Amino acid sequence: MISRRELLQVGAATAALAPGGWSRAFAQQRMTQADLLRFEAVGNVTLVHLTDIHAQLMPVLFREPSINLGVGDARGHVPHVTGRDFLDLYKIPAGSAAAYALTSEDFTALARSYGRLGGLDRIATVLKAIRAERGDRTVFLDGGDTWQNSYTSMLTKGQDMVDCMALLKPDAMVGHWEFTLGAERVKAIAEKLGFPFLAQNIRDTEWNEAAFEPMTMLERGGVKIAVIGQAFPYTPIANPRWMMPNWSFGIREEDLQGNVEKARQQGAGLVVLLSHNGFDVDRKLAARVKGIDVILTGHTHDALPDVVRIGRTLLVASGSHGKFVSRLDLDVRGGEVKDFRFKLIPIFSDVIAPDAEMAGKIAAIRAPHEKMLGEAIGRTETLLYRRGNFNGTLDDVICDALLTERDAEIALSPGFRWGNSLLPGQDITREDIYNATALSYPAAYRTTMTGARLKEVLEDVADNLFNPDPYYQQGGDMVRVGGVSFTIDVSQNAGHRISDLKSLRTGKPLDAAKDYVVTGWASVNEGTEGPAIWDVVMRHIEKRRVVAPGEAGRVRVLGT
Amino acid sequence: MIPNFNRRQALALGAGAVTVAVLGASSGPALAKNDSDEAIAKFTGGKTPAQGKVKLDLPEIAENGNTVPMTVTVESPMTEQSHVTDVLILASENPRSGVATFHFSPASGIAEANTRIRLAATQDVIAVAKMNDGSFFMARKQVKVTIGGCGG
Numbered sequence: 001m002i003s004r005r006e007l008l009q010v011g012a013a014t015a016a017l018a019p020g021g022w023s024r025a026f027a028q029q030r031m032t033q034a035d036l037l038r039f040e041a042v043g044n045v046t047l048v049h050l051t052d053i054h055a056q057l058m059p060v061l062f063r064e065p066s067i068n069l070g071v072g073d074a075r076g077h078v079p080h081v082t083g084r085d086f087l088d089l090y091k092i093p094a095g096s097a098a099a100y101a102l103t104s105e106d107f108t109a110l111a112r113s114y115g116r117l118g119g120l121d122r123i124a125t126v127l128k129a130i131r132a133e134r135g136d137r138t139v140f141l142d143g144g145d146t147w148q149n150s151y152t153s154m155l156t157k158g159q160d161m162v163d164c165m166a167l168l169k170p171d172a173m174v175g176h177w178e179f180t181l182g183a184e185r186v187k188a189i190a191e192k193l194g195f196p197f198l199a200q201n202i203r204d205t206e207w208n209e210a211a212f213e214p215m216t217m218l219e220r221g222g223v224k225i226a227v228i229g230q231a232f233p234y235t236p237i238a239n240p241r242w243m244m245p246n247w248s249f250g251i252r253e254e255d256l257q258g259n260v261e262k263a264r265q266q267g268a269g270l271v272v273l274l275s276h277n278g279f280d281v282d283r284k285l286a287a288r289v290k291g292i293d294v295i296l297t298g299h300t301h302d303a304l305p306d307v308v309r310i311g312r313t314l315l316v317a318s319g320s321h322g323k324f325v326s327r328l329d330l331d332v333r334g335g336e337v338k339d340f341r342f343k344l345i346p347i348f349s350d351v352i353a354p355d356a357e358m359a360g361k362i363a364a365i366r367a368p369h370e371k372m373l374g375e376a377i378g379r380t381e382t383l384l385y386r387r388g389n390f391n392g393t394l395d396d397v398i399c400d401a402l403l404t405e406r407d408a409e410i411a412l413s414p415g416f417r418w419g420n421s422l423l424p425g426q427d428i429t430r431e432d433i434y435n436a437t438a439l440s441y442p443a444a445y446r447t448t449m450t451g452a453r454l455k456e457v458l459e460d461v462a463d464n465l466f467n468p469d470p471y472y473q474q475g476g477d478m479v480r481v482g483g484v485s486f487t488i489d490v491s492q493n494a495g496h497r498i499s500d501l502k503s504l505r506t507g508k509p510l511d512a513a514k515d516y517v518v519t520g521w522a523s524v525n526e527g528t529e530g531p532a533i534w535d536v537v538m539r540h541i542e543k544r545r546v547v548a549p550g551e552a553g554r555v556r557v558l559g560t
Numbered sequence: 561m562i563p564n565f566n567r568r569q570a571l572a573l574g575a576g577a578v579t580v581a582v583l584g585a586s587s588g589p590a591l592a593k594n595d596s597d598e599a600i601a602k603f604t605g606g607k608t609p610a611q612g613k614v615k616l617d618l619p620e621i622a623e624n625g626n627t628v629p630m631t632v633t634v635e636s637p638m639t640e641q642s643h644v645t646d647v648l649i650l651a652s653e654n655p656r657s658g659v660a661t662f663h664f665s666p667a668s669g670i671a672e673a674n675t676r677i678r679l680a681a682t683q684d685v686i687a688v689a690k691m692n693d694g695s696f697f698m699a700r701k702q703v704k705v706t707i708g709g710c711g712g
Binding site: 208234236237241248249250251254456457460463464467469471472474494 | 617619620621622623624629682702704706707
């Protein structure tokens with residue numbers, strides 16, 4: 001038996017007790033803000049990275065994926081290691097605060113013990129503490145997916161996030177979901193940001209000229225630092241191209257190599273890529289583009305407690321939804337990183353004190369909507385979550401809502417990586433639904449599709465996720481389905497992964513030639529018609545009062 | 561996610577030949593072959609082109625299959641003694657493989673051309689360069705044409 005004093009000493013990542021018997025207060029008593037921030041500083045530069053917050057101003061429950069399959073060279077490597085394997089790999093005790101923050105293991109029980117993570121006011125506290133300690137050595141970088149996917153960000157077209165982030169004074173940012181506000185809105189915001197909105201990989205379609213600044217030069221701790229920005233390369237494919245018709249994206253590896261060389265010629269002693277490529281793309285890119293010291297990765301929402309080294313490049317993966325802030329201290333001398341130290345700082349919202357200025361700003365933004373957002377419209381009896389390669393329980397609720405409310409036989413729901421979790425027994429509020437659906441193209445369409453066409457759609461999306469070459473992957477997790485079940489073999493080639501597609505209503509295989517009524521949302525097509533998805537889901541939950549999706553088994557996975 | 565009916569329909573109409581998809585059939589590369597192999601053989605007079613010298617700059621995934629930006633560059637001093645004369649561009653799985661042939665002379669200065677091409681489905685774009693000494697070089701790059709996004 002460990003005494004309480006010892007428990008206090010071992011800190012967040014090392015206590016190996018079963019979570020069940022721990023009261024929330026006791027669990028948190030072990031952790032202090034000082035513990036979470038403790039860091040033995042190294043060198044002359046500190047990079048602070050926040051990414052993929054998806055407009056979550058408030059602390060969240062967010063279950064990390066239990067299934068996140070890697071293919072090709074990424075197979076079996078982080079971030080494609082989940083659950084118990086992840087704990088073993090990083091030697092994290094089951095039931096610990098770190099286990100809760102980083103994996104899906106015992107999520108429900110641990111969430112009750114350790115509470116929510118994130119909150120931009122807590123992040124402000126952490127950032128201020130680092131700046132107070134490191135002064136002009138500090139660089140703060142925002143990896144994008146910042147301005148969209150909450151109610152207030154949707155209502156204000158990202159202004160709430162822009163105003164809050166302004167208090168944190170980032171040195172630069174990049175984008176992805178930002179572009180779903182439309183090109184004009186993005187340009188208008190970017191011009192007034194006060195810091196650069198970078199994208200070395202966006203060009204205008206008419207003259208092939210750079211649409212944004214590719215990089216910015218900073219001087220910190222006596223080191224010239226080049227920060228090169230990389231927007232999500234497949235934004236106009238994964239999201240509606242009509243919202244940014246005059247911009248062309250892509251990975252643009254050669255342009256990037258050119259920018260790295262230009263940065264070195266201009267005297268950069270440290271070259272940082274602020275990237276929204278996704279981890280596997282960045283891993284491949286790090287091995288091919290020479291001269292990048294650090295890649296701050298984003299897009300795929302991976303939270304890794306250590307850097308990944310590819311040759312001389314350090315890859316940092318800082319998670320999502322405001323759950324973590326990364327701190328990377330670097331000793332840069334003679335144009336080389338001589339030493340470094342890293343910490344993925346978990347933002348335990350009950351442990352880290354909110355920053356008063358930011359808390360005030362957030363409260364003011366939310367005040368007019370707080371009552372509506374907090375209104376309970378039903379309750380869930382089971383854990384609701386989205387993140388993972390295939391159907392999550394939250395998506396099952398959305399698909400059920402679509403099937404009933406839109407009177408269809410088959411439902412499709414996008415495999416977004418954003419969307420919070422709800423615990424069994426928890427009330428479902430309007431805000432919970434907005435946090436899972438808020439975007440600028442919400443129409444819940446109703447159409448017909450042949451069985452052959454549906455299979456083609458599933459194959460196409462599967463290749464976006466499971467093409468063995470990460471440069472050919474785009475978009476989110478696998479499209480979620482309602483009303484049908486299928487088998488997917490992730491080891492097969494494009495066009496050969498999906499089989500055994502069956503209607504759940506009839507139990508029969510889908511007929512290739514027959515038309516089926518299909519409903520879905522977030523179509524990338526301009527002019528898509530239908531009610532907003534949040535209204536569809538809320539109507540459904542209000543009628544049901546209680547939802548209790550199980551692990552529905554709509555998808556059978558082979559070839560792992 | 562979600563299907564881009566309009567674009568696919570437009571592609572089908574424009575292409576003049578539609579691949580009929582059935583459950584179990586491929587929608588990836590490896591559809592029925594077009595005449596690209598024959599076109600290469602005709603261009604080279606039956607010689608097998610060597611790898612190298614030719615560079616194809618194309619996106620990995622097309623933002624719009626109807627207009628995909630392409631740049632082809634051939635390494636050559638472009639002198640009277642040593643220059644590129646012709647570059648053949650083919651698409652391996654368009655209904656017809658021919659896309660373009662660019663002609664060069666030493667007066668061209670560099671052997672580079674760019675244009676926008678139309679791709680009906682995921683396939684390889686092939687560039688074959690003919691040198692003035694009668695040798696041939698080739699490059700190919702796969703371009704994915706997706707139905708629609710599902711991103712993020």
